[in-house]
Amino acid sequence: xxxxxxxxxxxxxxxxxxxxxxxxxxxxxxxxxxxxxxxxxxxxxxxxxxxxxxxxxxxxxxxxxxxxxxxxxxxxxxxxxxxxxxxxxxxxxxxxxxxxxxxxxxxxxxxxxxxxxxxxxxxxxxxxxxxxxxxxxxxxxxxxxxxxxxxxxxxxxxxxxxxxxxxxxxxxxxxxxxxxxxxxxxxxxxxxxxxxxxxxxxxxxxxxxxxxxxxxxxxxxxxxxxxxxxxxxxxxxxxxxxxxxxxxxxxxxxxxxxxxxxxxxxxxx
Amino acid sequence: xxxxxxxxxxxxxxxxxxxxxxxxxxxxxxxxxxxxxxxxxxxxxxxxxxxxxxxxxxxxxxxxxxxxxxxxxxxxxxxxxxxxxxxxxxxxxxxxxxxxxxxxxxxxxxxxxxxxxxxxxxxxxxxxxxxxxxxxxxxxxxxxxxxxxxxxxxxxxxxxxxxxxxxxxxxxxxxxxxxxxxxxxxxxxxxxxxxxxxxxxxxxxxxxxxxxxxxxxxxxxxxxxxxxxxxxxxxxxxxxxxxxxxxxxxxxxxxxxxxxxxxxxxxxxxxxxxxxxx
Numbered sequence: 001x002x003x004x005x006x007x008x009x010x011x012x013x014x015x016x017x018x019x020x021x022x023x024x025x026x027x028x029x030x031x032x033x034x035x036x037x038x039x040x041x042x043x044x045x046x047x048x049x050x051x052x053x054x055x056x057x058x059x060x061x062x063x064x065x066x067x068x069x070x071x072x073x074x075x076x077x078x079x080x081x082x083x084x085x086x087x088x089x090x091x092x093x094x095x096x097x098x099x100x101x102x103x104x105x106x107x108x109x110x111x112x113x114x115x116x117x118x119x120x121x122x123x124x125x126x127x128x129x130x131x132x133x134x135x136x137x138x139x140x141x142x143x144x145x146x147x148x149x150x151x152x153x154x155x156x157x158x159x160x161x162x163x164x165x166x167x168x169x170x171x172x173x174x175x176x177x178x179x180x181x182x183x184x185x186x187x188x189x190x191x192x193x194x195x196x197x198x199x200x201x202x203x204x205x206x207x208x209x210x211x212x213x214x215x216x217x218x219x220x221x222x223x224x225x226x227x228x229x230x231x232x233x234x235x236x237x238x239x240x241x242x243x244x245x246x247x248x249x250x251x252x253x254x255x256x257x258x259x260x261x262x263x264x265x266x267x268x269x
Numbered sequence: 270x271x272x273x274x275x276x277x278x279x280x281x282x283x284x285x286x287x288x289x290x291x292x293x294x295x296x297x298x299x300x301x302x303x304x305x306x307x308x309x310x311x312x313x314x315x316x317x318x319x320x321x322x323x324x325x326x327x328x329x330x331x332x333x334x335x336x337x338x339x340x341x342x343x344x345x346x347x348x349x350x351x352x353x354x355x356x357x358x359x360x361x362x363x364x365x366x367x368x369x370x371x372x373x374x375x376x377x378x379x380x381x382x383x384x385x386x387x388x389x390x391x392x393x394x395x396x397x398x399x400x401x402x403x404x405x406x407x408x409x410x411x412x413x414x415x416x417x418x419x420x421x422x423x424x425x426x427x428x429x430x431x432x433x434x435x436x437x438x439x440x441x442x443x444x445x446x447x448x449x450x451x452x453x454x455x456x457x458x459x460x461x462x463x464x465x466x467x468x469x470x471x472x473x474x475x476x477x478x479x480x481x482x483x484x485x486x487x488x489x490x491x492x493x494x495x496x497x498x499x500x501x502x503x504x505x506x507x508x509x510x511x512x513x514x515x516x517x518x519x520x521x522x523x524x525x526x527x528x529x530x531x532x533x534x535x536x537x538x539x540x541x542x543x544x545x546x547x
Contacts, residue, residue: 050482051489073455073483084456085463088483091490164434166534185330189350202477204452205501206306207330209533211356214309219355226534229477261481262434264536265418265497267425 003250005064005102006036008043011247012106016113027108032070032077033093034102040064043248045241046256047234049103051092053256058099060254065103066240068110068119068233077105110240112137118243120180122236127159129178139191142178149173149197149223156199162231163264168212169197169223183229185211197223201232234258270297271520273321273370279519285376291328291361292370293319301525303513305506307371311528312363319368323516325378325505328371329357378508380515384408386450386508393507394424394471396448407449407457409467414442417469417495424471428503429529432536434475436484437495443468450504452476453496455483462492469495473504502530 001007009031013023042064044057049067057065070077072089080086096103111117116136124130124142133142147155150171157165179195181188185207188198200208203226212224234257241255274294281288300317307322315322322328329351351357364371379385384401387408391398396410412420418439425433446469447461453472458480461467475481475498484496509527517525 048478048482051486055489069478069482073479073486075478080456080459085459087463088455088459088487088490088492092486095490163536166536168534171535186350189354193354205474205533206326209501210306210308210326211330213306213533214360215356217309217313218359222356224534261477261485262436262475262496262498264432265421265435265439266432266536267422267430 002039003248004037005031005034005040005104008040008064008244008248009036009104012109012244015247016109019115021113023109023113028075029105029108032067032072032103032105033096034064034100036102036104038063038100038102040102040251042252042254043241043244044254044256045237045244047230047237047258050258051095053258054096054099054101056256057254058101061252062254063100063102065101066106066244067103068105068107068237070105071103106240110236118239119233119236122239123160123232126235127156138180138182138187140180141191141195142180144176144178146174146176149175149225152178152197153225156225156227160227160231160235162228162260164228164231164260164262166226167223168209168226169216170221173197173221173223175223181208184208192222196221197225199225199227201227202229228260228262230258230260271523272296272298273372276301276321276323276516276519277372277374280374280377285374287376288372288374290370290372292364293368294370296368296370298520298523301513301516301520301523302528303509303516303525304528305502305509305530307373308530309360309363311530312369312371314528315369317524321369322371323377323512324371324373325375326502327373327375329360377512377515378505380508380511385511386505387448389508389511390428390450390471390473390504391448394427394448396424396446398448402460405457405460406451407447407461407470409445409447409461409464411445412443414444416440417443417446417497420446421471421497425499428499428507430499430503430532433497433499435495435497436475436481437469437488437493439495441468441493441495443495446470448504449473450508451501453480453498455479458483458487458494458496462487462494468493469497471497471499471504473501474498500532502533506530 042062044062048069049071129142175196177195179191179198181200215222237255244253277288299319306326307324307328383406398408401408445466449472451473
C-alpha cells in the first residue's frame with residue numbers, strides 16, 4: 001500500500017492518541033487542497049504554504065505540504081465570495097493542481113496535541129528563555145535578570161532575526177517578568193497582572209496598543225512588545241519535521257522556512 | 270439642550286449604529302471631541318467638564334466587531350475578566366461621578382460610505398484622489414511616475430508616522446496607487462490589483478495570514494505590488510474631520526473639534542514618548 005496524505009494524517013492522529021491526547025474534529029485542521037489518496041513522494045512542513053513555499057516543495061520532490069497557517073488568505077481557507085474577483089485564488093489553485101500538490105493544515109493540534117506546545121517551546125528556546133519560563137501556553141511567564149524594555153526588544157529582534165518589533169511603553173521600564181499573549185488583549189489580560197511586559201505575535205492596534213497606551217498613564221507601568229507572527233512561529237516547522245520523520249520514515253520530510261512578509265521602512269530610509 | 274443620548278439616538282436612527290455610551294448620557298453637551306481612540310491622555314486634556322468623546326476604537330479595548338460578536342467574546346470570558354483589570358477600572362473611573370461621556374460609534378467614520386476613511390487618509394498624505402468607488406473601501410490616486418519609496422517618504426511625515434511595514438520593491442515606479450484605511454482585506458487588495466495601472470497601496474494594517482501573504486502570492490504569480498502599512502490609527506483618524514462636520518449638524522451650537530493621536534508604538538531603533546496625545 002502506497003503512502004497517501006490520508007495515511008500520513010492517520011499516523012499523526014495515532015501518535016497523538018498514543019501520547020494521551022484527544023483529536024478534536026472541531027478545529028481548523030484538515031485537508032485544504034488536493035487529493036488525500038494521491039501517493040506521497042515527499043512531505044514539506046512549513047508555517048505557511050505560500051506560492052514560493054509550494055514551488056520549493058515541488059522542486060524538492062514533495063507532493064504533500066503540511067502548513068500551520070492558511071493557504072488561501074483567510075482562517076477558513078474559504079474561496080472568494082460570490083461577486084468578488086477570484087483571479088489570484090484561481091491562479092494559485094491551478095498551480096497546485098499542476099504541481100500535483102495536496103495541502104493539509106495542522107494548526108490547532110500543533111499547539112495543543114503535545115505534552116507541551118512545540119510552537120511556543122521553539123519560540124522560548126530561540127530566545128534562550130526555555131529554562132526560565134513557567135507554563136507553556138498563553139499566559140506563560142518568564143523570569144529574567146532585570147533588563148530595560150528597549151534592550152529586551154533588541155534581544156527579541158536579534159534572537160528571532162526580525163526588525164518587525166514594536167513597543168508600547170517606557171523604553172527605560174525595568175523588566176523582570178515577561179508574559180506571553182496571542183493576537184489580542186483578551187489572550188493576555190489575565191497573565192498581564194503578574195508581569196511587567198507582554199510579548200505578542202502580531203496584534204491589532206485597536207485593542208492591545210490602545211490598552212498599553214492608557215496603561216502607561218493610568219494604573220500601572222506595563223508595556224507591550226509586538227513581534228511579527230512569522231518571527232514567533234515559523235521556526236517551529238523544523239521541530240515538526242523532525243517529529244514527522246519518526247512516524248513517516250518512508251519518504252523525505254523537509255521543512256521550508258517562510259520569511260517575514262515585510263520590512264520596516266523608517267522616515268529617512 | 271442636547272445630550273450624548275440624543276446624539277446616540279440620532280446616529281442609530283440614521284442607520285449609523287452601533288453607538289454605545291459610557292459615562293453621563295443625559296448631561297447637556299458643552300464640547301464634542303472627535304478622536305480615533307478616546308485615550309486616557311485625550312480625555313485628561315479636555316477643557317470642558319461636559320465633553321463627549323466620539324471615538325472609533327472601542328474605549329475598553331474590545332475589537333470593533335464587539336457588538337457583532339458579543340456572544341463569542343462572552344465565551345472567551347472577556348467581559349468577566351476585564352471587570353477587575355486595573356487599567357480598565359482606572360479608565361472607567363475617569364467617567365464616574367462626572368459629566369463627560371464616551372460615545373463609541375465606529376461606523377460613523379464611514380460618513381459618506383466605506384471609502385470615507387480611505388479618502389481622508391489619502392488626502393492627509395498629500396494625494397489627490399480620483400472618484401471613489403461607492404461600493405468598496407479603497408480609493409486611488411494618479412500621479413507622475415515616482416518610486417513607491419519616494420511617495421512613502423513624503424507621506425509618512427504628513428501622516429505623522431515614523432515608520433511603516435513595507436512589502437514589494439520600494440524602487441519600482443508607480444503612476445497610480447491605492448489607499449485602504451484600517452485593515453486591508455484580500456478582497457480590497459484584489460480589487461486594486463485588478464487595475465494593472467495600480468502599482469501599490471498604502472494601508473493601515475495587513476494581517477499576516479490574510480492580506481500580507483496575498484501580496485506575497487500575487488507577486489510570485491506575476492503581479493508585483495508594493496504595499497506600505499502605516500498603522501490603523503494613522504490611516505483612519507483623519508476621517509475625524511468629516512465626522513466632526515457631521516456632528517456640527519447634529520449638535521448645533523456645540524464646540525466640536527478633532528484630536529489626533531500620535532503613534533502608540535515605537536520601533537526598536539528609535540525611542541519616543543507614547544503618552545498618546547500630540
